[in-house]
Structure formats: structure tokens, C-alpha cells
Amino acid sequence: MKIRYKIHLVMLLSVALGLLLGLLFYQAQRDIDAANTLERQASVIAMDIFQLTLLGQDLSLHPDEYRARNQWLKQHQKLGELLSEVRFDTSQDKTVIERLRHAHKIQLQLFEASQLLPRRLRKSGTAAIVAEQQERLVYRMSFGVQAMLSDALSLQRRKRTEITQYRRKVFGISLVLAGIMTSTIAVLAYLIGRSIIGPLLRLRRETEIIGSGDLGHRVGMTTNDELGDLSRDFDRMLERLQQVTASREELQHEIEVRVLAEEALRESEQSLKKAQGIAHLGSWEWDILGGDLAWSDEIFRIFGRQPGLFDPTYDAFMDAIHPDDRPLVAQSIEKVLHGQGYDIEHRIILPSGDSRVVHQIGEAEFDDSGKPVKMRGTIHDITERKRAENELHEANGRLGAQLQEIEKLQETLREQAIRDPLTGLFNRRYMEETLVREFAGAKRENYPVSLIMMDIDHFKKINDTYGHQAGDLVLQALGELLSGHIRGRDIACRFGGEEFLAVLPHTPIVTATQRAEQWRASFEALRMTYEGKEIRATLSLGVASYTIHGNTGQEVMASADKGLYMAKESGRNRVVVAPQADG
Template sequence: MKISHKIRLVIFLSIALGLALALTFLLAQRRIDSAVAQGRQLSLLTAEIFQLTLLGQDVALHPEELRAPNQWLKQHRELGELLYRVRLDDPQDGAVLEKLREAHGYQLRLFEDLQLLSRQQKESGATAIGRERLERLAYRMSFSAQSMLSNALALEQRKRGEISGYRREIDRIALGLAGIMTSVIAALAYLIGRSITLPLARLRRETEIIGAGNLGHRVGTADNDELGDLSRDFDRMLDRLQAVTASREDLQHEVEARIRVEQALRESERSLKKAQAIARMGSWEWDIPSGRLRWSDETYRIFGRQPGHDSPSHEAFLDTVHPDDRPLVARSMEGALRGENYDIEHRIRLPGGEVRVVHQIGEVEFDDAGKPVKMLGTVHDPSGRPVRMLGTVHDITERKRAEDELRRANERLGAQLMEIERLRAILQEQAIHDPLTGLFNRRYMEETLAREFAGAERENYPVSLVMVDIDHFKRVNDTYGHQAGDMVLTDLSETLSGHIRGRDIACRYGGEEFLAVLPHTPIEVAAHRAELWRASFEALELEYEGQTFRATISLGVAAFPAHGTTSQAVLAAADKALYAAKAGGRNRIVVAD
């Protein structure tokens, strides 16, 4: 291999590694910028939720007074606008953000209920049951706001960790690629240096023999690189020792030029981020009568020559064509002169030996006598003979490489799409279930109600709703702690799930409230099912950290179409029946009137 080829190899590998480093930095920096922007949004979101939490705590402390309702509504509205402006890339973070939006809507409904109940208390006189319901609504607001704040803080912390991870990843990649670049370049430089220094040492020994006066001595070498050529020059020109010395000086200049190229390469690596592939296309014109061939500057460069350095000819052009492709080019030229299309791809060999692929397109024009005149143009020859031929040549080597890379990328993309589909199914499952109890969440409940009531109205079958609420749940939390409260919620969800049919749906409505949707179930059967749930839960002996206690539930039952023709109407009837069960002493079921 010639020394110049080895230098090109070093340059190519250095550029490739530098480009990989630059692209890696660019992609990682984009990910960091995106994560930082999302982190700022999450910080602002956390602050807004914190302000809403403070206002919610004031409501929880003084539910009957309902201080600063306009301030709460303003804060709630600003938070809502921010929630729907925030966009997160991670699907898991997006699911948490969707929960925050649902909780935001739930807060507004609780506040409206609180306002309505507060006015009723003021207008009709305060009652113990009313105060208890006020406290329960205020507690739900406070609990929901605290949950929103916890989720927002978790999102913000996760995003900070993600940013830190990206930065550590950049550092690792930079160190790794820099080490690889240094090792590869050093190894190649060492090998190239040996391939130069060893032949030089031999050449020196031989020239010392010649310099001692033995002019009949010959260097003799079979090497095909530049040093081999130099040795053969010694053999042919022993009488020109001064010319030999000049050749050695030229070699030294080449080594110095190589050092300058390496320095320029290191400087150019800093601007690799702006590098882009540029398509190369040139044009040529063949004057058929005279045989002259004219090339554009770009065509000279494609064929590895300096623009204007020499005058190309048709025969010289054919010499640059790869030997295996010359018959194809010759046949295509002959066909073009007969009026056929000239559109071919073939290989060429550059002066340095490099093989490239070019795409040529041309079109022959004919004169009035039907003879070919030129390719592309309007020049005519009165003699009826061919005048000239015009065309273009396009370097498509990079396009061929890109096509291979695109095929491999499509294969990788197929595997990634399968993984995305698997993750999408997991996220879909998580999006419709309550994380604590495992029951369906309120969002899925609303979709189910719309679907079942549409079917019930169309096919005229009953749908019963059972609203369930844990009695004195706040007392459980205050006495045993929130973890004990979570245990009670989980036990109740297991009780509901243990006595349910395949088509029935049990959902966590919010806080300590649950809802069971019973399609194709008359209200009498639903009431019997509710009594079964009540008795089963009352019989449970609950234990937390060595303390044993029991809990009870109150249930309200309503059905379509007896208590309404819409899901909202039947749900309101079930909630009213639940309120009556609470007012009647708890631990009982009440069927809506």
C-alpha cells in the first residue's frame, strides 16, 4: 500500500471518529436542552400546586367559613392552564401528568360541592351531618392537593435525575471516543512510521555503499510504494547523486506536509458539527466531428483531476472507466448515437487507484438528415453529420452507501417498533387502574358508564350502580396512620373484587369512595349484592402493627332506568342514597327512592 493511501486511511478514520463524537455530543445536548426545558415547566408546576395546596389547607381548616373562594378559583384556573401547556417526552411521566390533570378536575368538583354545601349550611342552619360532610369534602380536597404535590415533586426530581444522567453520559461518551481516537491514530501512526523508517534505513545503507565508490552496486527492491520507486530511481540514475538527494528532500517535504495535514485535521474536528453530505454532479460535452471532450470543473473533480489541468478526450475518458464496465459504456454510447436513451451507472478508477460509482445521463439530438448532432442543445450541422454530444455525470458513491445504511436502519426500526408496541400495551393497562387498590380508576369508570348506558338505552336492559364509602375513614387515618388507611382501602377493594361477576366493574371513585357498575342487574339483585359486601367487610378483623380493629361501609344503590335515563342522573341518585345511609347511622345500605 502506498504511503499516501495510508495517510488517507488515517484521515478517514479520524474524521469518522470525530464525526461520531460531534454527533453524539449534539444529540445528547439536545436531550439535555429538552429535559432542562421540561424541568423548568415542572418547577413552575410544582410551585403552582404548592400554592393551591396552601389554599386547600386553609379550606380544610375552616370549611364552614370558605375563605377567599375567588383566590382559590384563580389559582386553580392558572394551574389548569399550566397543566395543559406542559409536555413531557417520557410516556411514564406523561401518565403521571395525566393523573395530575384528572386530580385538577376532581379538585374543582369538590370545591363546587363544598361551596354548595356551605351555602346550604348558612341558609338552612348548621347541622352535625352537614358539618361532617363539609369536613369530609374539605379533607378530600386537602388529600387530593397533597397527592398532586407529591406527584409533581416526584416528576421534578425524576427530571433532575434524568438531566444529571444525560450529563454523565456525555462525559462517559466523550472520554471513551477520545480514548478510541487517540489509540487508533497512535497505532496507525506507529505502523505507518515503521513502513517508512525501515525501507529508509535499508536505502541509507545501500547509498552509503554507492557513495563509497562502488557505482556498480544496485539498490534493488520489489516494494511498490514511493520508497520503492525512489530505490529504482537510484538504480537508473547512479550518475545523478544530486538528483537522488533532491528526491530525499522531496520525501522530507512530504512528511512535513503530512504533519501539517494532521494539524489541520485536529483544527477541523471542532467544526464537524456543521459538516453535511453534498451531492456532486458535473456536465460534459462531446463534439462528435472533432472528437473533443469538454468537462465542467465538477467533472474534473469527480474524475480526480485538477480543473483545466489537461484537455480530456473521449479515449482518455474510456481509459478512466473500470475495465469491467467499458463494454457497457461503449454499447450505451453507440446506442445513444442511434437514438436510444443514455442513462447508465458504471465505475471509474481515479488516478490514485480509488474506485467510485458514477451515474451518467445524456441525450443525443439529430439534425434534419437524421444524423446525431449533440446531446442536449439546439446546434445543427448542415452536412448532416454528428456535431457534438452533451451530458452529465453524477458521483453516486455516497448514495449507494446510504442505501445500504437505510436498509440496516429499517431493520433496527422494525425491532424498535415492536418494543414500543409492547410498552404501549403496558402503559395502557397502567392508565386505567388505580395504583393502590388495583381496581379501575375514575377515568375508566366514566368511559364504562358512557358505554354501558348507551347499550342499556339501545337494548333496554337495567344497569345498577352501587356507591360505597368507608365509615369514619378519617378517624382510621388519624388513629392508626395513613398506611393503615391504605390497608383498609386495599382490603375493601379485595372484598368488592371477591363478590363480582365477569361483566361487573369495580372502580375507585376517589379517596375512600368506590363505585360498582352492574350491567344487566335489576336493583333488587344489586341491593342483595351490596348487603353481601357490607356484611363481608364488617366481618373482617383488620390488623396493623399489632393493633386489631374493624371498619364498616355505607352503600347507596340506584339503577337505570328507574332513577334516571343518564349516567349522571343515576350516579347522583346513588350518591344521594349513600348520603342517606350515612345520615341514618352508617354501616347500612339505602336504595334510592
């Protein structure tokens, strides 16, 4: 085939592959753009759903407020418009969008039901029932919004994953097509070069090899043209030249080998010295029979000595060891002489008086009769490592103490957050958490929970007569009394003002009534003194129990409060068990 035809073929293949690559890029970019669009829409949907969640929380706090209802409806309408504009490519995306649209409609139905509920129940129900039904509807709305938010975020994450997969696909296709184009062009170029340029390049390569000094090499071209004649004449000239220089080359080769060996040995010695210096690791060898001790340069540095100005001997080595560590080193050397190696850490004393910590390893060499003739080993300066270990140990100790202090502070802060500062009892917030926890356990394990609501009789009169500080004294006295009579899992809290509440898990109504009477009698017997004046006070208490007076903490607490009211109405300073709930 003509050269120009081969070149045209290469160009056509390049154009075709380029068009194919462009088409694949275009299709992949369309997929990426579609996924990007849906991912952005999913992000906006998630933000709108999150905003709807916040407005739902506001609506749950103020279900009858016009502003809260209006804002929720506007946000709901905005979300509906966005969901109607979403376009999807896959059945999986369609399923998610349809589920979001369906949930969106359900939210509107629940909202309308919550707004119609007061009018439907106004004749047949009470305000408490209306509020409870509204709370349930708002809870269902909140749960549905959370599910919508989860679907939107899931769609967003999946689209991001698809975008990444599309990009990887484009990158892989690009690599494959680029490889095909490169291979095709290389093959055609090789064919052209082989047919025309190949012989010339071969002749050039062969002459360069010979010119570099390889006189034994031959061109070896066998073509019947001018290049073949030139090659054969060149080979004959090389044979004559090789015969003249053969002996000189052999001698030169031997000299070069020896020079290279010496250079390699010097470089190896220098590399070893540098490596030992970097690692602070030195080597030594002791000729036991001759008494000679050889140190590397790094050991001289570790021991603070100058090579050439100090003669290393066994006695000098032992003198440099810290007095407290000499027995350890002597025992270790003795073990080596009996066929055991040693691996120890000890201190050395420098001429300046400073000390260093080293890690020493040693072993012995024995003759045929088993007699030790040489010892060799290494010494590693680990002073900085030991110092760092000590500093780390001290830092860990300080950190542990700080963590303990932080834990104490956290416990103190928690106590302050859940305790009433005046009486030391738990506050109302902690009591509400306890009611939820205890009544959930009572329903699950079927055990009784009793509540005692109590109020100080004529507390306002005490404040008006003796002052607020005297009233605080009475509150503190009641707090101390309850703290002393609380048992096990019982919880006593200051409910508000002069009202107190006790939660008694695993306590039936009879036992709770007996304990309430004990508290009443104990408080009545208290003698409190303020500015020389004796103050006496009494308690009124109401008792209720799960499930006699209700199935929830709020129901039982309302019954206990009713019992307290009856105790007040019937003369105060008494315990009244609330009337049993209907049904």
C-alpha cells in the first residue's frame, strides 16, 4: 500500500474514533445533566420539607394560631408546586416522587382534619379531648413530614451516586478509545517505518552501538543494495580493528573492574556512617584475645568522644557507664561469653557530666573449641525517645486528672440543671421526664406507680406574716423531710411554688396512702424557728395510682391534684385518695 494511502487511513480512523468519543461524551453529559437537575430538585425539596417540619413544630405548639396555620399552608403549597414540576428518568425515581406526592396530599388532609376537629367535637367533647386529638393529628403530620424528608434525602444521595458513576463511565470510555486510537496510529506508523525508514534507522542504530565502543558488534545487513554493501565493508573494517585492540581492551576492562569495586566499597562505608548517624546507631567489635576494641564514628559521638583523641578500651567503656547500671552490663557481657546474647538498656555518663540512655545489643563469636574470640554489637542512643516517653506519661497523667475534673463539673452541671436550688429536690422538668419513663415501664412490665401531690397549707399567710425568707425556710424544711423519707427509685420534686410531687414506682395505692400520712404527720410535728419566732405548718396531700386513676402520667397526676383539692376543701392537713376514674 502507498504511504499516502496509509496516512489517509490513519486520518479517517482518527476522525471516526473522535466522532464516536464525542457522541459518547454527549450522551453521558446528558445523563449527568439530568441527574444533576434531579439532585438539585431533591435538595430543594429536602430544604422545603425541613422548613415544613419547623413550621409543623410551631403549629404543634400553637394549633389555633392563624399565623402558624397560614405559614404552614403556604409552605405546603410551595412544596406541592415543586413536586409537580419534578421530572424523572427511572422507575425508581418515579416511585420516590409518587410517594412524596402522595405523602404531600396526606399532609394536607391531616391539616384540614386538625382544623375541623374543634368544630366537630365542640358539642360532644371537652377541651382536653380536642387538644389530645389535635396533638395526635399534628404528631401524624410530623411523622409523615419526617418520612418525606427521609425519601428526599435518599433520592438526593442516589442521584449523587449516579453522577459519580456516570463520570467514571465517561473516564473509562475515554481511556479505552484513547488506547484504541493510539494503538491504531502506532501500528500504521510502524508499517510505514518498516517499509521505508526501517533500514536507515537500523543502520544508524548499529553504527551508534559500534561508535560507543562495542567493536565486537556487527551491522549484519544482508540486503542487495548500497546499504548492504556499506554494511559489509564496515563489518570487515571492524574485524581488523578488533584484532589490533583485543589485548588493550582486556587490560582496560580489568582496571575498570578494580576501580569500580574500590569506589563501591568507599560509597558503602560512607552510606553506613551516614545511616548510623541518622539513626543514632553505632557498631562496635571487641577482639577478646587481643584486647582491641573498635568503635564506629557514631559510638564516639554517642559517648561524647573524638575519634583519634580517645583510645577505646574495655575499661574505658565500663568507666563511661552509669555506676548504678554497671552490674547489669557486666552480667550481660558475662552471659554473652557463655553463649547467650543480650539486649539491654542502660545509662552512660558523658565527659561533660550529662547522661544519656542507650539500647545495647551484643553477641559473641566462638572458635572450633567453643572458646569466645570476638564480641560485636550495636549501641543505639534512645535518650530523646525516653525523654518523649516520660513526657508523654506525665502528659497522660495530667490529661487524666483534667478529664476527671471535667466529669465532676459535668455531673455538677447536670445536678444543677435537674435540681431545685432552694429545696435540693428535683425540678419540674426532671419530674416530667421521670413520669414518661416510669409509666412506660409500668405499661411494659405491669407494675403500679403511685403519685402524691402535696401543698403547704396557708403558705401565703406565712409569707405575709413572717416574710419570704421564712417561707423559703418552710420550703427547705419540707424538702429535707422528703429527701429523708424517699426510698429506692422514688422521686420527689418541687412542682411549683409551695406544691410538691412524689413519684413512687412499684408502690400500690394503700402503701402510698400510708406513706403520705407519715409525711403529713412528720411535717406537722416540725418546729421551725425564724428570728426567734416559732413557725408551724401543715400539709394537704392527694394520692392517685396507675391504673386505678388513669393510664397515663398526666391522667394520674390530674387525679392526684384532684385529691389534693378535696383535702383542701375538707379542712386541710389531711390525706385524700382521689376518686376512682370512670371506666
